Amino acid sequence: MTKSNLSGIRLLYVDQDTLAVFPTWEYELVIDNIAVSVDLQRLMYHLCDPSKKKVDRQQQIACYAQTFRHEMDRKAAHATLYNSFLKFKQYLVWCDQNGLNPFTESTWRQYHNYLWELVLIGASSVPIWQMFEGHTTGLKERSANYIFSTTEQALTWCGETAFRWGKQLKQLRVGKVESYEAYSEKELPDILSRLSSYFFQLAIPLLSDTQSDMVSVAINQTCFDVSLRSCNTKGRAKGAELNVDTAFNQAMACSYYLLSYFTAFNTSQLTELCHPIKWQEDRTGEYYKLTAFKRRANKEVLSFVGGEIHKKSLQFIETLIALSLKYTADANSKLLYWRDRDGNQRSISSTLLVKTELSSRLLLLSDKVTRSIPPVSGLLSPLNNHYV
Template sequence: MNSYKWQAKLCIKIRSGANTTHYLDFNRIRFTGIPSTKKVKELEGIEFADRDDLVIELQKALSILRLEKSDATISNYYYKFTAYLKWCDSQHMLPIEEKTIQKFCTHCYERYRAGELRSSAYITITSTLKVIFSNLEINNASEQWMNNIVIIANSDNQPHEAYTNSDLKQMLPFLRSLFKQTAKQFSASPEEYMAASKKNSPMNFLWKGVNHKVYLAVNKMMIAATFLLSYYTYSNTTQLLSLRRPQSVGYRKENWYVMSAFKRRAFKVINIEIGDHHIDIPKYCIDFFNTLLEVSKLVDSSSDALLIQACWENKKAPLNNAFLRDFNSIFVKKNFPMYDSMGRELRFSVSRFRATGSIISQINNNEIEAALLLNNTPETIKRHYSDGNKLENNIMMQEAALIRAEQAKNLTTVEKAKETLHIKVLKYEELQDKLSPQIKKAAHGSYCADPFGEKSKKFSKKINSHNLHKANLACADLLNCFGCTHQVIVQSVEDIWCLLSFKECIEESIYYHLNARHFDHNFNQALEFIDKKIIPKIDKKIFNDAEIKLMEVGRHPLWLSPDSILMVK
């Protein structure tokens, strides 16, 4: 490479986790300080670094790693390594030398000790350098140079903070109103708004009695839809932005929608359901989702199109994190600033909506069900989605301390202390009633439309008679669900797989019975109902996919052993 000119062959085209295309430009590495691509093309005010051998080796190494790593990981490697090179240039040190590498890692460690870097950031930086140096052929000894760096534990993870009720009361009405108003105007004149630019064809948005002009309104409409979906489904950003427009599935005159999204790290397909009888979704959101389907078809009518897309000047593009970031930092901050109870700026965040859903699920159920809901392991739920909101936690702790102090000071009861201090403490059961959705998922994959009804009272009375739990429990009489008028079957692969696992577990338990008659007495009614009333009405593709999952993955974790069904009985 004798020429200093920008060369197209020194670029790698990749796709990000949000399904957008961008380039890793290795031309930048040829110059001191890693200047922007624009400056490299202009060749003004930049200095040649004389490291073309490293440029060629790095591009080759990342191209090879791309065969087994995701594009998002390769992009991360590139930006972490260019940051290292930029530091080397600022210190006037050669990058492929042992003393340089160790000095840089020591610099990062000191930043960690000073609180400028979290442990996870330090670990990511050093592990990235270790991977890259082990794949560079420019110096075979460089991999060993990383052996003497400081190793620390990843101990300062900060869980995502859930939104408080007061936060949601500000945010959700705004999102719903923005989506509803923009969708109505877009549906009336789709061609006009798809051709709109930053300077023409604005929509009108009426908020709190003030009329606002909204430019690039199709993008704002789709961003509002993204945040609402994150609240309703608890899905993460990558899954939401990669959703394909779903097909409607009918069952017993009730409709819901099934969308498949690929979760790269777990290498599996996640089904996200929205419908009248889904545990996660309130009924009033069905109108929102039907409207989203309509405007999505107007933006892109092709089959297998993305559900959510940006559109301006008749150009379509997948929505990505940059759109969500600009929505917060430009559109909302400038025109509709919102603040939480501590005076901090409120920003719309998919991760925080997801954390909010996790907390609600854990209050209603437990960490296992929350893990199923968020498609994570229980350990991940504990680590990242269990802390709730710090402000609400502190308020509850302060109120509890005040009540206890008043109780001790005046030798009174808890109820009297609460009355004296004018503190209303919500009982756990009241909190459950407040947050509980109308539909509750059972352990065998079906749902209950009346979990706290008359059967719940009988079940709670039976449990309380054994002094096991003094509370109003949701009905959990699993075998009697089959044939109950409140049972709801949702046609999703995950739920049908759980149901088939339950059925197989029942069948295997025959070896624990005295004889066939004893087995029939216990389980024949439930098995017959599953075989004759439920399975024939399940969509064939969903049923086949569930059977394949049962064969390939095995039974659901709740029903691995027939011991489980015997405990239920």
């Protein structure tokens, strides 16, 4: 859709001191390294589909667009704004499907009841891989609470008193995030060994003065190539400014996990480590001294990599320092960073670390992977008997 020439223009009426502002409708947001287009005008249409007719909510959507613009100007996180758009759109579609006015207290109560129904379904649901086609998956109460609060905020941006509407409703609890064991004691040696092997197989060619286009890697007798340069990716990722599949970015992802093991630093402390890294030697051994800032405690914390316990960590940290300094001209730059397709530094993101797919590349399998075999066998046995 062609963007209006009036978009974003301010008009000053002669007989008024106030400004009338046309809202900006279209935005380019960056979510998890992917450029995402958002067109707020589609919220005016039935089922939020521009191919259908407009419905009577232009005034509310214009108010929403004004607040959206204000939040953009305040440098609100793109992910937060995008989630607001998605949850609000989801609510409007639900209202249109049920023939309800989105901006009434009665409709808001019905939507609240609908979310509770999904929570009850979610509490009694079987695992997704056991569900039949068309089965309603339901929601966790924590997820329903997020949808409710985000949509409530969106309605407030429309000029509605949604916070007052929800005061008498049964509260959806946030609850605690369920903790889980990331890996077992049996799995840890394999994880560290393969991370270390992958890191050195990538770092050594990257430190060489003569480089080819590909780095050949062997993990557990499985061989594959890793590109040194960022190349065009397929699908939605083709608009990405950062390719996490390059050899340098893969090596830095390995460094992040290995350094977290050797230092016990959390994400913010690891990603803010800077050069120079101090060398220290005493009667107990040789160390690299890493200093990080713990924000909640408002103090510096120290970690020493090396010594008699982790002798192999010395070789790792020395290689990491050399790799980090080779690709930056700033002697005080960050120790851990990624490089975008133009070779510029980018901060390592815990969200994008998932996209490096290290578990798959390193052929890491959980000890619990065989737990699903008995239920699957039970599901397949009637089929086997049918074809015998």
